[in-house]
Every structure is written in C-alpha cells, then in structure tokens.
Amino acid sequence: MSDAVYILGGAQSDFARNWSREGLGIHDMMAEVLFSGLDAAKLEPKDIQSAHIGNFTGELFCGQGQLGGIFASLHPDLSGVPTSRHEAACASGSMAILAAASEIEAGRYDLTCVLGLEYMRNVPGKTAADHLGAAAWRGREYDDVNYVWPAAFADVIEAYSEKYGRVSYDHLGEIARINYENGRRNPNAQTRKWEFNDRSFTEDDEANPVIEGRVRRNDCGQVTDGAAVVFLASRRYAEEYVKARGMKLSDLARIDGWGHRTAPMTLTDKLTENRNSRFVLPQINTAIRECFARAGIDSPFQLSAIETHDCFAMTEYAAIDSYEITAPGESWKAVEDGTIAAGGRLPINPSGGLIGLGHPVGATGVRMMLDGYRQVTGQAADCQVDGAEKVGLLNIGGSTTTIATFVVGRPG
Template sequence: MMNTSKVYVLGGYQTDFSKNWAREEKDIFDLLKSSVEGALESTTIDPSEVEVCHIGNFIGELGSKQGQLGGLFASIHPAFSGIPASRHEAACASGSIAVLAAAADIESGRYDLACVTGVELLRNVSGEQAADNLGVACWTGREAQDATYPWPYLFNRLIDVYDERYGIRYEHIAEIAKINLDNAKRNPNAQTRKWQFNEYSFLENDEHNHVIEGRVRRQDCGQVTDGGATIFLSSEKYAKAYAERLQIPFESIPVIKGWGHKTAPMLLEDKIKESAEQRYVFPHVRKAIEDMFDRAGLRGVDDIDAIETHDCFSITEYMAIDHFGITEPGENWKAIESGDIAFNGRIPINPSGGLIGLGHPVGATGIRMVLDAYKQVTGTAGSYQVKDAKNVATLNIGGSTTTTVCFVIGR
C-alpha cells in the first residue's frame, strides 16, 4: 500500500434523527443547513476557512425533487459562495464515498480543510413511496420485481444463503435487533430512543413483530429517517494550527488510519454465485476490511475497540460479524450468544444504536458512522461511550453490498 499524508478528523454534528422535518414545514435545505451550522458551532471552525465540500445524498431528486445540492451548500453562508462542492451517490454508501473523496483532496494537497456532509429527507412521503424510491438501488427491471418491499426481499435472500451454507436461527438475528434498539436508548439523537417493546417484540410473533418479507420481520429493519451529519477533515498543517488555537494536544486529534473500498456486480444473485466456493458469503466485503486493516497497520479485529456497521437489516450485521473476523465464517451466532458484540462486550457493535436503533438517513449514514467513531476515540460519546476506545471501525454498504466502504478512525 502506498504511503499518503494523514487525514485528520476534527469533529462534527448530527441532527436529531427522530425529527420529522416535513411535518415542521421544512425542506432538504433546512436539514442540510442545520447539520452544517451545527458542525461549525461544535468545532468552532469559521466558514471562511472551509476550502471544499463533499456531499453524500442518494435520492434528493426522487424524495425532495431537488438536485444540485452543491448549490444548496453554497447558499448556507456567504463565505461558502464559490467554494468547490460535489455530490456523491452510491445508495446507502453515499456518505462514505463523500468521505473518501474529501480525504483524497486532503491527501493530494489540494486543500487543507474539507467539509463532508450528508443529507436525506425520507419521511416527507408515505412509507410505500419511500420504499419504492429506495428501490432504485436495485437493478431496475432485473431483480426484486415481485417484491412489495425490495430491500427486505433481497436481504431475506441473504438469510437463505446463510441458512443453506451454515444454518441460521431467527433468535440470533432478532438478538442483534434487540441489542441495537437497547443501545439506541442511550443515544440522545436516536430515532427509536423512546420506543417501547414487550416480551414478544423480538420473537417470530406475527402480532408484535410481523413479517415484512420472508424471514425479515419488523424489528429487523433499519428505520426510514430524516437526518443530516457533517464532519470536517483536515491536513496535518491545519490540524496543528487548530490544536494550537483550541489549546488541545495535537496528538488528541483522531486520524483516518485506514480505509477499504470495493464495488461488486449489481445483482445480488451474481454476488452469491461468485462466492459459492469461497469462505465468505461476500469476499469483496472481506477484502475491503482486510485492505482497511492493512492500510491502518493493524493485525485485525482484535486491534479494534468498537464497530459501527451497516445494519440496514439484522442479517447485514450478522454478515459483518464473520466478515470482520470476530468469528469464523458461519459461526456468527457464537459472538451473539457470548455477548461479545453487546455494549459492554469484547467488541461492541453499533453502540450508537446503528441503523435499526439510531436511524438511517441514507446519504448521511456513512458520515454519521465516522462521526460516531470520532466521538468514541475522543471520549465524547457521552451515555453511549465505549470505555477506553482507541480504534473504531466503520462498515458502510450500498445496495446488496454493491458498494462497500470501511474506515478505521483512531488516535
């Protein structure tokens, strides 16, 4: 791997993911503006210092009838007028692609300070319309054509694959959802933090945990969410000046230690065929994670203190357990039964609540993950702080792992 200059993470801001912006007669610009202004305030960065902006967004045109989001960014503050701004789309991995692009800008020496912001307005339309809009990340006309809800339909297929290859029990999938919803109760920005559940909510119970598609049930699904998240990335030069201004140790500012990025064929069935004789269900996801560890100079998951992963459905996190190397392939259930992935476990997964608990504003999710990793390694995660976290990994996927991006954030 080639050596590149370090990219520093200076902090940021996320909106309250329980807020319904359309109900308050606010639009995607208001959401974007709130996120960026919150990040400027929390980092004490002056707008005039920002040199470039990268925006993650998936379906602005479909959900909000709004494209050209760079222009919306430039409209937030007079100092942003004229700043180069780009929008990035890779379905649910849109935010992470924006982070990669901003990091490349810093590494190349083009700019010293980048704003990376993600935004998605999803609750301004019916649930059925939102599901239809999100379905464009499938291969239109070629997969999930018989599905009422395309993504639960496709990820139910992933349950089938694990069952065929290794065997799987619903109680383990459900426990992932339960852990993430419990974690969300600690997070003041989580969409589900006030939701109530009962003894039947995580069982194969059609009244309290009804079927969405196949074996995917209500509690197994990430939430349709309005939300924005913003972080600032900088060069070493800017980070040193920033540390001096804030009178904090330069060494306390986290860096992007490593990253991985892979793109697989569009159809889920093509991915499954490719992996038929291989150790992992998604070898490209495993390779992205291995690349991340290599670039970070880490031996593997034992050098990680927590993970923020993409649980668009419980089965997606189930997949992440063995792909990260927490267990051998197919032995994912062991990490669930042992409590290893619980909040106080050996390797906590989604202390924030994840997509199921915290929420999933699609274009913002990858950026929110990096922000939560930053919070953990700086000890500023508050009520959901993982003790002594020094290195935190993220895994963000778009489509049926069509786009996979991961990061290690650490000091």
C-alpha cells in the first residue's frame, strides 16, 4: 500500500507586490518564499530531500529556465538536492505536487518541497496576455483575437448557453463579486484594497468593459507576481516531526485524494468530443469523481469548502456543476441561493481565488494546497471556514486541458 502524504505547512508571497518595480528578480521571489515557508513549518534547508518547481513561463517573462538549479543555489545545504520543474500552464503547481506526492508514496523520499512561482508584471499587459497564450495551440486556435483566454472562456459561456440556455451575467457578476469580497479578508490578496461600485459587476460598459465576447474586465483573474511553497511528508516523517515539536498528527493536514486528467488541446476538440455528454466539460467531473473515490467521499457536501480555478467567473460557474453541487447546467442555483458565498453551505474560494487573491500561474496549484492546509488546521485567519475538515481543490491549465483535483483533510 502506498504511503499517506502529509502537509507540514508552507508560505506564500504577498500577491499585490510587483517584484520588478522593487528591483527584484525571480530568484529573489523563490528565495523569499522558500525561507518564509521553512520558518513557518519549523524546518531547515538540510531537511529537504527533493524539490519540485511549478512554473509556466519563466523563459518568456524572464528569459530564465533551469529553475531547479536556482533552487539548489539558494543555500549550501540545497546543493545536491534533486529537483524537477513542471509545466502544465495554470496547473503547473499541481503537477509539481502530484510528482512530489508520488515520490513519497513510492518511498523514495520522506520530505519533499513543492514551490510554485510566476513572475509576470515586468511587461505590458498585452505582452503578458500574449505570453500566456502559449497554453493554446499556436496556429490552430485563437490566432485572430486580442486576448486568448478571455476569448476561450467567452466560448465556454456560449457552449453552456447553447446546451442549457443562456448564462445570465447576473450570475457571473455575482461570482466575481463574491471572490473580490473574499479577497478583502486575505492579507496576501492582490485586490484587497481595490474599490468597486454598484455597477462594477453588471453589464455596464463603462464600469465593467467587455474584454472578449461576453467576458468582462471584472470577471477576469489577475496577472500576478507571486510564489507559494508547501512541504509534503511521509507518515514516518510526519510522526517524527510532530513528536519532536510537541504536536499531534491531527495538527497536520493530509492529501486524502487526487484526480488528474488531460483533455485534447483545443477547446473545439474538447467541445466536439463532449457533445453527447451531460456536461459541457465532462473531464473535469471525471477528475473530481476519481478524487472523491480516492478520498472515500461521494458528495461535494462532505467538503467544508472548495478552492477552485476561477481564471474567469465562467470557469467557476463550470466548476459548480462539475462538482455536482447542482445538476449540469444549473450552476446558477448555487449562486442565487448563497450556497457558494462565505457562510454558505459550501463556500467557494474563501481565499478570494484567482479573481480576488491573484493568479501567479505556476504558483496557483501550490497556493491552493497551502490554503487547504490552512483551512483544515484552523490557520486561515479571516478567511477561515468554521469547523473546516475537508477542502476540495480544482486547478486547471489551458481551456481545461490539464485538470488536477485534490481533497485535503485532517488526519484522524
């Protein structure tokens, strides 16, 4: 039987920072979050047995690859530590987690470091959007649009509308509003000080202009500089860790389940493949169901909260029925009745998500895991969901090309 995987803690950067304006580079970002995480988890560099780096576009934004070598340069005790870098667009961090967890499950290592990071605010916004378009299939899709990903998820809106009836902007705007409001409570949120008015989440072209199709400015996740780190451990290491610190195993978090799927690259191929499915994007539901089976649960309402990918409000809208919180095509019901709001039956993105907290692409999956850990260990401060015991995570790359899901729980 494979070993259980425990989460010892970690850290994230302040997603409101612009590292280029501070005169700092991607290596500074990596170092700062790593040492903050080691301090928070009460670990030393010499404790790390392997490291996995999640990053999407270091070469495009910074001209920098080989990030594992930078990691090994950050402290003398890290020289010689085996490292790997993982890329799957916005799911890069989750791929790093899956690889690190598999090493623990296989018995290769007892303590692994997973660090995700992205440095993106050193170029103009249009250039950033073009770089991020590398997760689409160049020459085959979205070559004729200004902004690739708003256009892609505008097409998802249309696909939902065609299958189930028109998606109302009232519901998309409310999803965005909730996530910005949640972000106000998060001291690391990029948008925590942003101001909105009563027209900001409506179809008002001045207060909330169109970006592409039916996607509007305030529906969009942020272009963000940031990093996050978590430390994963075997049961043997976790037991020694808590004993040495006067803790209990139940003071930690554990990865209870995971799911991983890769769909065809283009959105057109996905929609064609799935035309006879109950879901517009059924591979998301499949990955969630696989994760639930591994975690020993069969309903989303056995979760206390969900941290989901909301690169756009429509992405979260699609996640709601993919989690089977509602029937397919009825995600709007969970928005209208308050299910997903803070204090609702199943809060989504208490952190603020990609819209409210921010979206440093390679860090997002790792940040979600850190927030899952904080929720189930009661360390989420003003973002805390009362009595959180299990948290679902959904991280996607591209137009739902790479799909990663987790359930984070508290050991009994």
